[in-house]
Structures are given as structure tokens and as C-alpha cells.
Amino acid sequence: MSLRLAVHGLEIRYDAFPVLQGTEFTLQPGELAALIGANGAGKSTLLRTISKVIQPTEGSIYLDTREIKRISTRETARMMAVVPQDSGADFEFTVEDIVLMGRLPYLGRFQKEGEKDRDAAFRAMEMTGVDHLARRFVTSLSGGEKQRVMIARAICQEPRLMLLDEPTANLDIGYQSALLDLAVKLNREKGVTIIAAIHDLNLAVQYFDRFLLLAEGKVLASGRAEEVFTEVNIKTSYGVPATIYRHPLHGRLQVSVARGRPPVKEAKKLRVHVIAGGEEALPTLELLLSEGFELSVGPVSNQDSGYRFAAFYRLPVLEVPPFSPVAPALNDEHLQLMEKADYIVVPPIPLGEGNLRNLEAVEQALDRGRSVLLLQEDGAPERDYTGGKARELLRRMWRKGALPCGSLEEMLRVLYGGRGEDSSGNEKKG
Amino acid sequence: MPAVESSRIIRSRKREIQIKTLVFIALLVLFFLTFTLGVVIGAVRIEWRVAAGIIFDPLPFVSMLPGTTDAHRDILMEIRLPRVLLAAAVGSALAVSGATFQGLFRNPMADPYVIGISSGAALGAVLAMLTGAGFAAGGFGAVPLFAFAGGLATMLLVYNMARVGSSVPVMTLLLAGIAVSAFLSALVSLLTYFAGEKLHQVVFWMMGGLGGASWLRVKVMLPYVAAGFCCIYVFARDLNALLLGEETARHLGVETERLKKILLVGASLLVAAAVSTSGIIGFVGLVVPHFIRLVTGPDHRFLLPASAVLGATLLIGTDTLARTIIAPTELPVGIITALVGAPLFIYLLKKRKRLRYFNSPE
Numbered sequence: 050m051s052l053r054l055a056v057h058g059l060e061i062r063y064d065a066f067p068v069l070q071g072t073e074f075t076l077q078p079g080e081l082a083a084l085i086g087a088n089g090a091g092k093s094t095l096l097r098t099i100s101k102v103i104q105p106t107e108g109s110i111y112l113d114t115r116e117i118k119r120i121s122t123r124e125t126a127r128m129m130a131v132v133p134q135d136s137g138a139d140f141e142f143t144v145e146d147i148v149l150m151g152r153l154p155y156l157g158r159f160q161k162e163g164e165k166d167r168d169a170a171f172r173a174m175e176m177t178g179v180d181h182l183a184r185r186f187v188t189s190l191s192g193g194e195k196q197r198v199m200i201a202r203a204i205c206q207e208p209r210l211m212l213l214d215e216p217t218a219n220l221d222i223g224y225q226s227a228l229l230d231l232a233v234k235l236n237r238e239k240g241v242t243i244i245a246a247i248h249d250l251n252l253a254v255q256y257f258d259r260f261l262l263l264a265e266g267k268v269l270a271s272g273r274a275e276e277v278f279t280e281v282n283i284k285t286s287y288g289v290p291a292t293i294y295r296h297p298l299h300g301r302l303q304v305s306v307a308r309g310r311p312p313v314k315e316a317k318k319l320r321v322h323v324i325a326g327g328e329e330a331l332p333t334l335e336l337l338l339s340e341g342f343e344l345s346v347g348p349v350s351n352q353d354s355g356y357r358f359a360a361f362y363r364l365p366v367l368e369v370p371p372f373s374p375v376a377p378a379l380n381d382e383h384l385q386l387m388e389k390a391d392y393i394v395v396p397p398i399p400l401g402e403g404n405l406r407n408l409e410a411v412e413q414a415l416d417r418g419r420s421v422l423l424l425q426e427d428g429a430p431e432r433d434y435t436g437g438k439a440r441e442l443l444r445r446m447w448r449k450g451a452l453p454c455g456s457l458e459e460m461l462r463v464l465y466g467g468r469g470e471d472s473s474g475n476e477k478k479g
Numbered sequence: 480m481p482a483v484e485s486s487r488i489i490r491s492r493k494r495e496i497q498i499k500t501l502v503f504i505a506l507l508v509l510f511f512l513t514f515t516l517g518v519v520i521g522a523v524r525i526e527w528r529v530a531a532g533i534i535f536d537p538l539p540f541v542s543m544l545p546g547t548t549d550a551h552r553d554i555l556m557e558i559r560l561p562r563v564l565l566a567a568a569v570g571s572a573l574a575v576s577g578a579t580f581q582g583l584f585r586n587p588m589a590d591p592y593v594i595g596i597s598s599g600a601a602l603g604a605v606l607a608m609l610t611g612a613g614f615a616a617g618g619f620g621a622v623p624l625f626a627f628a629g630g631l632a633t634m635l636l637v638y639n640m641a642r643v644g645s646s647v648p649v650m651t652l653l654l655a656g657i658a659v660s661a662f663l664s665a666l667v668s669l670l671t672y673f674a675g676e677k678l679h680q681v682v683f684w685m686m687g688g689l690g691g692a693s694w695l696r697v698k699v700m701l702p703y704v705a706a707g708f709c710c711i712y713v714f715a716r717d718l719n720a721l722l723l724g725e726e727t728a729r730h731l732g733v734e735t736e737r738l739k740k741i742l743l744v745g746a747s748l749l750v751a752a753a754v755s756t757s758g759i760i761g762f763v764g765l766v767v768p769h770f771i772r773l774v775t776g777p778d779h780r781f782l783l784p785a786s787a788v789l790g791a792t793l794l795i796g797t798d799t800l801a802r803t804i805i806a807p808t809e810l811p812v813g814i815i816t817a818l819v820g821a822p823l824f825i826y827l828l829k830k831r832k833r834l835r836y837f838n839s840p841e
Binding site for chain 1: 487491495734
């Protein structure tokens with residue numbers, strides 16, 4: 050049932066402007082491939098060329114061993130079905146009418162749809178879960194329902210290759226995953242070779258086996274997610290820095306684009322050291338970074354989100370090997386780092402035996418005259434995992450003059466307001 | 480294993496078929512009633528039994544009623560019958576071409592004259608009238624021949640203007656048609672301005688009318704319209720696919736470029752023939768297909784034949800009105816089609832609230 054699709058040296062120019070320049074790839078029978086790439090990379094153009102809407106300027110496309118140029122439109126429609134991005138369902142046809150149109154390439158000019166065709170249409174509607182809508186007008190359906198009707202029509206064509214052009218665009222997350230489940234089912238059960246243009250990489254990675262990354266009309270990378278989703282590839286094709294990591298739940302690769310370096314309002318000379326450790330530190334880090342403070346990040350494991358944040362923005366960070374205590378040498382380094390900071394911020398992170406050492410270091414810095422801000426310091430019994438030791442430590446720092454801040458805004462007010470006063474104080478002591 | 484469909488779906492499908500059958504039967508009954516009225520009613524009253532006797536005289540076992548005069552026979556056979564038949568042919572041609580253009584352009588505003596065939600035909604007709612060309616061929620005078628040639632020449636011109644390589648984008652076709660149409664209309668107005676004593680003839684022609692009906696015209700038009708209809712009807716299913724967009728139609732195996740050419744030529748020939756025999760009769764081609772769509776939906780396999788029947792009925796009816804309302808003077812039928820058709824159409828629009836098709840023409 051499956052079909053092999055081979056694309057050789059495809060070139061397309063729109064008014065001398067090149068869209069595809071030497072696109073080259075092969076899909077083996079039964080492959081399930083996602084076509085990814087930035088807007089304007091040529092995804093839609095490529096799909097439209099494969100489906101014979103556009104004639105390539107150069108190059109050739111093969112279905113199994115036959116060049117598509119030599120296959121009639123009608124026969125092509127029996128081998129390949131296309132699910133368009135826009136359903137075009139503006140007319141009052143019933144769902145059944147629309148799905149039955151999938152039989153068009155099989156019907157003779159004077160032949161009426163027979164039992165066999167009605168059967169195929171019904172099965173296709175059943176498979177996509179729109180059989181109960183058979184007699185409804187497509188114009189009355191929701192976007193997700195329409196999309197499933199278009200897929201039913203494509204299935205009704207009994208194709209061996211299916212092209213989907215951004216099938217999940219305009220769908221809510223529920224319909225998105227239902228739709229991709231359907232594509233996988235079609236691929237596994239009927240062996241249909243599938244290629245789908247898709248924008249949502251993190252969604253695609255959960256469903257597709259193979260990825261084709263298109264950039265500037267060429268296949269920049271092709272293969273499994275691990276081969277295609279690299280920081281360099283994403284930067285080259287999408288032009289943004291991204292972090293690639295494994296999803297904590299399903300372990301597949303995820304691409305995360307932070308919003309570049311946050312737009313800095315105004316660079317400040319003030320240096321702030323943040324004791325990270327846990328995701329709770331991230332809002333503090335991001336806010337301080339976007340406000341333009343010079344940041345450094347306290348000893349954290351390289352598995353920690355604070356470490357990833359610091360690494361991503363190339364901030365000075367002290368790295369602790371995973372599952373290890375803070376070594377004395379590192380502790381000294383920590384003290385030196387804090388020595389250079391105007392402020393030390395302790396975000397509302399969970400406090401365990403692991404970072405008790407860090408808090409003790411903060412206390413030493415406080416004793417040496419550093420300004421310390423304790424975020425959301427309300428005694429915090431629920432994030433104390435040290436049986437009261439951490440809480441006691443925080444109280445002691447508070448008594449020694451560390452400033453408690455109820456919120457991030459309060460922290461900012463202190464950092465801005467206390468600037469002159471504190472820096473002069475530092476000078477005296479320094 | 481046969482698929483199991485719910486009885487609700489099967490019932491609903493049956494109902495649709497029943498409704499369509501009933502609607503079509505109703506249209507046919509209406510057609511025959513109007514046809515009979517058109518033959519019977521006129522400046523001279525002829526009883527319907529007398530009329531039936533005359534018409535079916537050639538058949539065995541039928542004879543004319545006593546008291547039937549030769550004058551009756553002549554009025555019926557030489558004037559009314561050809562006129563009613565011509566009205567039927569022209570009405571069908573306009574309605575079917577209107578439906579085809581609306582589908583082809585996916586545009587509810589399209590009518591038979593949208594790509595300028597009527598303007599080209601008008602230019603031809605006006606030229607023939609003003610030059611007083613005595614040219615004639617096959618029993619046709621210069622005016623219909625010039626009009627036909629003008630219409631087809633316009634279609635070819637517009638087609639070639641819109642062509643890009645071997646393909647014809649429908650939007651370009653539509654816009655080129657509108658531009659050419661405007662240009663030719665301006666030429667027609669210019670000529671009309673200098674028409675002098677022929678002004679009345681020119682204006683009257685452009686309003687449209689079936690006054691020139693003759694058996695010869697019927698004999699040419701009827702088979703011609705039948706052929707044109709069949710040529711379009713054969714592609715009804717492809718036209719349905721085309722409504723979903725050209726790319727989708729291609730993906731379903733339709734040779735869209737060839738289809739567009741066939742539909743364009745087929746519909747244009749129908750329009751050119753209709754205009755050359757009876758001038759520019761408006762509204763029939765625009766309204767009749769919409770009327771059918773509002774009642775039974777966009778499927779061209781039903782829309783095309785139903786439009787043909789309703790178009791014929793509407794034009795026979797309005798033509799009968801046009802020639803009897805202030806008999807023996809005739810009104811141009813185009814005036815009546817608009818006067819009758821527009822309010823009827825607006826009523827239907829209001830009743831159905833909105834056109835639930837043509838949501839977004841391209």
C-alpha cells in the first residue's frame with residue numbers, strides 16, 4: 050500500500066526569486082515525516098510541487114519509480130491525497146457529499162457513485178469520527194470538524210501517499226493531538242506514507258519518526274529528532290537562539306525559544322548575585338536580567354533550571370556536580386563571587402540540606418557588609434526541608450539586617466531606591 | 480463486511496432525494512403550465528382546446544376542433560409557438576450559463592454577461608444596425624450574426640488577456656472580463672450617441688426581447704442549447720469539486736485547466752446565441768441559479784437541469800406578460816424579468832435570512 054517519494058534537485062523560482070533551490074530527499078514507503086522550517090522556507094511550495102499544482106523549474110519528483118510529470122492528474126489523485134490548510138468548504142454541501150468527492154478519481158465520466166464508493170466514504174468518516182455528521186452541512190461545522198472531514202475525503206481517495214499542509218493550524222490543543230493521532234493511525238494501519246508541514250515542533254516531535262528541516266529552499270537536516278533538533282540547526286533556520294532539552298514527562302526533545310535576551314531597559318552598573326536552585330528562582334532571574342542588572346548565579350547543579358538559565362544567557366555561574374555537596378573550594382569561590390556583588394538575592398526556593406551551605410555562605414557575606422534581600426520571607430515553613438535549620442538561618446539573617454521582600458516588585462523598589470545609600474555604605478566598609 | 484450506517488442518516492439521505500425529485504417535478508409542471516399559458520394567451524384569445532387541437536393535429540387520432548380557423552392556426556403555429564419555444568431556449572441558456580459562471584468564478588455576482596460577452600454582442604449588433612449591413616447568411620440577418628460574432632470575439636479576447644502560459648487564473652479572467660466589458664460598453668454608448676434615427680432600434684435591441692422569434696431561430700437555438708447544456712452537464716461533478724477551490728479539484732483528479740476551458744467555451748456559446756437572437760435580457764441568468772441553490776443546495780448535478788427548466792419557465796412567463804400587459808404594444812421583456820424577478824428573489828433572501836453558500840468568494 051505504501052509509496053516511495055523521491056525528490057531530486059527541485060528548483061522553483063517565482064519571478065526569478067528562488068523559493069526552492071535544489072531540494073532533495075527521499076521518503077521510504079510507510080514513513081511518517083514532518084516537514085518543518087521557518088515561514089517562507091518553502092514548505093507549502095514543496096508540497097504544492099509534489100501535488101503537481103506548481104511545475105518545478107528544475108528537478109524531478111518520483112512516486113515509486115514513476116516520474117509524476119508522466120502520471121495523469123486523475124491517476125495521481127488515486128495515489129496521492131492532499132489535506133489542504135484551508136478547507137474551502139464555503140458551500141452548503143453535506144459532509145457526505147464532500148467525502149464522496151474523494152471517489153472522483155475512480156469514477157468514469159458517466160458513472161454514478163455506487164455501493165462501493167458509499168462504503169468507502171462511510172468508513173473514512175467513521176475512521177475520522179465524523180460519521181455522525183454525515184448529513185450536516187460542512188458550512189455549519191467547527192474548524193476541527195471541518196479538518197477531519199477533509200482528512201476523511203483524503204482517506205476516501207485510498208491514497209498511498211498523503212500530504213498535509215499545516216493540518217494543526219487553527220486547531221485547539223485537543224483537536225491538534227486528535228488529528229495527529231489520526232495521522233499516526235493512518236500510517237500504522239493503512240501503511241500510508243505521510244508528509245506533513247507543521248509549525249509546532251514540540252507537538253511534532255511526539256508523533257513523527259522523521260523530520261525534514263527546510264531552510265532557504267534546501268533540506269538543511271533530515272532524520273530523527275536527535276539529528277535535526279540541534280541548537281545550530283534551529284538558529285540557522287529560524288534565526289533564534291533556542292534551548293534543546295528533554296521533556297520531563299515523555300523524554301522527547303523539546304525546543305524552547307526564550308525571548309532572546311530580554312530587552313534591557315537600561316544597563317545598570319549594579320551587580321546582583323542570585324542564589325538559585327529550583328524553578329522558583331526563574332521569575333526572579335528573568336526579571337533582574339530584563340531590568341538590566343549584572344547577574345551572577347550561585348552554586349547550582351548543572352541539572353538545575355537556574356543553571357540552564359545562566360548557561361543560556363552566558364551569566365557567571367558556579368556549577369556543582371550533580372548529587373554532590375558544595376566542596377570547600379567551591380564555597381570559597383562562592384564567597385568571592387558574592388564579594389563582587391552589590392546585592393545578594395535569595396529567591397523563594399525550596400531549602401534543603403543541599404543548599405543550606407549556600408545560605409550559610411550568604412550569612413557570611415552579610416556579616417561582611419553585603420546587602421541581602423530575602424524574597425517572600427514569611428518564615429516559609431512549607432519550603433523548609435531541613436527540619437527548621439534553614440528557617441532559623443533565614444531568621445538570623447533577618448535580625449542581622451537582611452531585607453525581607455514580599456514580592457518581586459518590592460525587591461525592585463529596594464534595588465532602585467536603596468542604590469545610592471547602599472553603594473555609599475559599601476564604600477565605607479570596603 | 481458492509482459498513483453499517485445509522486438509520487437516521489439513511490432516512491435523511493432518502494428525504495433529500497425525495498425533496499429534489501418533488502422540486503423537479505414541480506418545476507416541470509410549472510413549466511408546462513406556463514408553456515400552455517404562453518401559447519394560449521395573447522392579443523388574440525385562443526381557447527386551449529383549440530390550441531391543443533392545432534398543435535397535436537399531426538398526431539394520429541387527433542383532429543382540430545370544428546370552428547378552428549386558418550388565422551388561429553397561423554397565429555399559433557407561426558407566431559406563438561416559435562416564440563414560446565425560443566423563450567424557453569433562451570431562458571434555459573441564460574440560466575445554465577449563469578449557474579456555470581457562478582460556479583466557475585465561485586462568485587455570487589457572476590451572471591452570463593460577466594465577462595463581457597453581452598457588450599461584445601451589443602457592439603456587433605449596433606455596428607450592424609448603424610452600417611445597415613445587408614449581410615445575411617443561412618437565413619439570418621446581419622444583426623444576430625454580428626452579435627454572435629461580437630460575443631465570441633470578446634470571449635476569446637478576454638480569455639487570451641487572462642491567460643498565463645497554459646493556465647487561466649479565474650480571478651484574472653473575471654477582472655479582464657469586467658474591464659473589457661466596460662470598454663466595449665463605452666464604445667456601444669458612443670455609437671448609440673450618434674445613432675440618429677436608428678436610436679430607437681438600438682435601445683430596444685439592448686433591452687432585449689423575443690419579437691424576432693421564428694421557426695428558423697427555434698430550429699437553430701433548441702439543438703444548440705441542448706448541446707451546450709449537455710456539454711456542461713457532463714462536467715457537473717467536476718464543477719462541484721471546483722467549488723472547493725482549484726487546487727483541491729486538481730488533487731481530486733480534475734484537469735482544472737481543461738475543465739475551465741470547456742465550461743468557459745460552453746457557457747459563452749450559450750450566452751452568445753441567446754443574446755444574438757433576443758438581445759440582452761437581464762436577471763434570468765443571475766437569479767434563477769441562486770433561486771435553485773437556496774432551495775436545494777449547490778450540487779450542480781441538480782442545479783444545472785433545474786436552472787434550465789426554471790429559466791425557461793421564467794422567460795416564457797415574463798415574455799407572455801410583456802406582450803399582453805399593454806397589448807397590442809409589446810414591452811421589452813428585460814424590464815419584466817427584473818420587475819418580477821427582483822422582488823421574488825429578495826423575498827426568498829429575506830425568508831432564508833442569508834445566502835448560506837458563497838460565504839467567502841476567493
